[in-house]
Amino acid sequence: MILSIESSCDDSSIAITEIESRKLIYHKKISQELEHSRYGGVVPELASRLHAQALPAILSECEPWFPFLKAVAVTNEPGLGVTLIEGVTMAKALSIALSIPILPINHLKGHIYSLFIEKESLLPITVLLVSGGHTQLIEVKSFQEMQTVATTMDDSYGESFDKVAKMMSLGYPGGPLIEKLAQSGDANRFAFTVPLWQSPLIAFSYSGLKNQVRLAVEAHDASSYPDIAAAFQKTATDHLIQKLKKYFKSHPPIRFAIVGGASANLYLREQVSGLLHGYKADFLLSELQYCSDNAAMIGRAALEAYQNGEMRGYREIPINPRCKL
Numbered sequence: 001m002i003l004s005i006e007s008s009c010d011d012s013s014i015a016i017t018e019i020e021s022r023k024l025i026y027h028k029k030i031s032q033e034l035e036h037s038r039y040g041g042v043v044p045e046l047a048s049r050l051h052a053q054a055l056p057a058i059l060s061e062c063e064p065w066f067p068f069l070k071a072v073a074v075t076n077e078p079g080l081g082v083t084l085i086e087g088v089t090m091a092k093a094l095s096i097a098l099s100i101p102i103l104p105i106n107h108l109k110g111h112i113y114s115l116f117i118e119k120e121s122l123l124p125i126t127v128l129l130v131s132g133g134h135t136q137l138i139e140v141k142s143f144q145e146m147q148t149v150a151t152t153m154d155d156s157y158g159e160s161f162d163k164v165a166k167m168m169s170l171g172y173p174g175g176p177l178i179e180k181l182a183q184s185g186d187a188n189r190f191a192f193t194v195p196l197w198q199s200p201l202i203a204f205s206y207s208g209l210k211n212q213v214r215l216a217v218e219a220h221d222a223s224s225y226p227d228i229a230a231a232f233q234k235t236a237t238d239h240l241i242q243k244l245k246k247y248f249k250s251h252p253p254i255r256f257a258i259v260g261g262a263s264a265n266l267y268l269r270e271q272v273s274g275l276l277h278g279y280k281a282d283f284l285l286s287e288l289q290y291c292s293d294n295a296a297m298i299g300r301a302a303l304e305a306y307q308n309g310e311m312r313g314y315r316e317i318p319i320n321p322r323c324k325l
Contacts (some may be wrong), residue, residue, distance in 0.1 A: 143301070
């Protein structure tokens with residue numbers, strides 16, 4: 001079995017995955033959302049301290065499986081440096097104590113492999129990764145061969161939801177709050193401009209849209225917030241759809257997926273599903289419980305790393321907060 005650890009941001013999580021069957025034997029996650037909500041976003045130092053409390057508590061439940069572990073996997077990139085180090089330190093301690101190697105896992109690869117928890121991987125696949133820290137379009141040919149073909153020029157899709165929610169004093173995390181508020185709003189009341197609408201670039205940008213929303217919020221009272229939320233969600237998603245259409249003209253999809261925390265947005269799922277219908281492409285989605293950061297996805301990616309012989313000693317694990325695929 002492989003024990004996997006996730007601490008890249010504000011979720012403390014540990015999982016145990018059986019190598020041969022891919023079965024998820026154990027999985028637990030402790031979210032820090034309540035502690036960070038009063039600040040309107042993640043406070044890195046607070047997150048680090050909370051990981052230092054939560055991870056050992058979760059690990060204590062995993063001791064019965066220690067004799068069966070062949071490796072310990074851990075997220076070491078990208079993420080918050082002060083939180084990554086909590087998971088990596090635990091992985092190194094387990095490596096020394098149990099005499100097992102470490103599998104360093106890229107957090108973004110983990111999100112991609114959240115599609116295949118307890119399943120065989122289906123590759124190649126085109127993936128849209130949308131989260132609080134990332135908006136990327138990725139061509140995935142294998143675990144070792146992934147190419148980012150488009151990324152955000154500023155804010156991410158998920159980050160823009162958080163910031164708009166903060167403008168309205170809704171709380172944190174903002175994605176589910178904006179999505180819920182938008183359900184009772186009129187998306188056509190506010191005509192926000194879709195970012196990069198006339199640009200030939202296959203890229204994403206949310207800073208301009210965020211500013212449009214800020215001006216609308218300042219000019220209207222709270223009774224207009226549902227309409228603003230609905231118009232924002234529609235425009236933010238239209239931006240993704242428009243850029244996907246441009247990319248699909250030269251790279252028609254055969255198999256497509258959305259991953260990352262923001263992939264739980266049902267409006268986004270509906271719009272992408274409608275787009276893919278015209279291409280008769282297979283549409284893959286992670287289970288909702290595995291969209292946000294979790295150790296189960298790190299464990300699934302670790303199975304691929306294990307089969308590729310990517311084991312490392314405890315002295316060989318760098319922490320790369322800003323690393324990309």
